[in-house]
Amino acid sequence: MFYSRIVKVTLILGIILNSSVSGYSWGFFGHKVIQQLAIYGLPKSMQPFFHRNMAHLVETSVRPDERRNTDPQEAPRHFIDLEAFGENPLEHVPHSYNAAATKYNADTLQKYGVVPWQVIKIKDRLTQAFYRKDKDSILFYSADLAHYLQDAHVPLHTSLNHDGQLTGQTGLHSLWESKLPEQNLAHYNLRHEKAQYLKNPEEEIWNVIRASHQLVPQLLAVEKQVSQNFTEATKYTTSERNGRTRKNYTDAFATAYNQALGTMVQDRMRASAEKTAAFWYTCWVDGGKPELSELLSTPRTKEETKQLKQELKSWKKGTLQEKDLLLTKIKLSLMNVVKWINESYA
Numbered sequence: 018m019f020y021s022r023i024v025k026v027t028l029i030l031g032i033i034l035n036s037s038v039s040g041y042s043w044g045f046f047g048h049k050v051i052q053q054l055a056i057y058g059l060p061k062s063m064q065p066f067f068h069r070n071m072a073h074l075v076e077t078s079v080r081p082d083e084r085r086n087t088d089p090q091e092a093p094r095h096f097i098d099l100e101a102f103g104e105n106p107l108e109h110v111p112h113s114y115n116a117a118a119t120k121y122n123a124d125t126l127q128k129y130g131v132v133p134w135q136v137i138k139i140k141d142r143l144t145q146a147f148y149r150k151d152k153d154s155i156l157f158y159s160a161d162l163a164h165y166l167q168d169a170h171v172p173l174h175t176s177l178n179h180d181g182q183l184t185g186q187t188g189l190h191s192l193w194e195s196k197l198p199e200q201n202l203a204h205y206n207l208r209h210e211k212a213q214y215l216k217n218p219e220e221e222i223w224n225v226i227r228a229s230h231q232l233v234p235q236l237l238a239v240e241k242q243v244s245q246n247f248t249e250a251t252k253y254t255t256s257e258r259n260g261r262t263r264k265n266y267t268d269a270f271a272t273a274y275n276q277a278l279g280t281m282v283q284d285r286m287r288a289s290a291e292k293t294a295a296f297w298y299t300c301w302v303d304g305g306k307p308e309l310s311e312l313l314s315t316p317r318t319k320e321e322t323k324q325l326k327q328e329l330k331s332w333k334k335g336t337l338q339e340k341d342l343l344l345t346k347i348k349l350s351l352m353n354v355v356k357w358i359n360e361s362y363a
């Protein structure tokens with residue numbers, strides 16, 4: 018009886034955790050961490066409002082990925098397959114959506130991805146939401162804007178070879194954006210600069226895409242190079258799921274790959290958090306700098322202010338994880354409970 022209950026609890030927790038850690042972009046873990054970090058980069062005029070709503074913003078940072086399960090229009094909003102646009106795409110793809118749609122037609126854009134234009138579209142909606150002082154819309158579009166912008170920071174989200182599938186490196190997508198951050202976050206320096214106002218957001222998002230895309234050859238080459246020290250058996254583990262065999266990179270390979278990549282993943286995470294805060298801030302300024310404290314249902318308490326201060330201090334010192342201040346870590350600790358139950362009753 019007790020045993021079967023434990024098995025049931027384990028199964029349920031397993032399902033929840035599985036669905037929360039396997040994502041399409043930055044992994045769910047990465048998005049949630051970046052969302053929290055972005056709030057620490059906001060100016061004082063915005064930070065208390067965003068901090069009060071931090072748990073909600075962290076939780077909904079992955080909503081656009083979840084939407085992909087129900088909305089067939091959603092998937093292309095998360096990537097752009099630049100190579101599909103011919104030689105030197107960064108020089109030839111127009112930065113404005115209308116010009117790009119005229120040049121390639123809307124169906125082509127839909128097929129090869131629209132992430133840069135999606136960022137600008139949602140940026141405009143968030144600006145409007147600030148202008149209207151519409152709290153629900155501010156939170157909704159802040160989360161969505163952050164998600165697409167964060168996806169644009171992932172190199173493989175800018176490439177036709179998005180899973181390494183064209184170069185015999187299938188599985189590289191989730192290795193780079195999920196497994197590496199989950200495995201190595203404790204060693205990352207996640208302190209980023211304070212939010213800057215962006216005079217030309219369209220130019221900014223294309224700079225992000227360019228920086229991401231330029232990393233693609235390197236991350237593919239490093240995988241090949243590290244693979245020389247591994248055999249098929251030490252490089253991959255296989256698992257059975259729904260009758261299909263899945264191949265995943267081993268922890269040992271992930272460790273070696275991370276070491277060979279240096280600070281690449283950390284740097285993209287940091288840039289992602291910094292840019293998220295900068296886009297939020299820019300929307301708030303362009304939306305007329307509304308007084309956000311008026312949108313809080315109750316005034317900030319002393320405890321909240323104290324808590325925020327402590328978090329900011331930890332963020333600057335790089336001890337958020339050590340001090341258990343990362344919201345997404347709560348789920349990972351649950352995972353340890355599952356492991357413990359499994360081990361105790363195996």
Ligand SMILES: [Zn+2]
Pocket residue numbers: 041042081082095164168
């Ligand atoms: Zn995504």
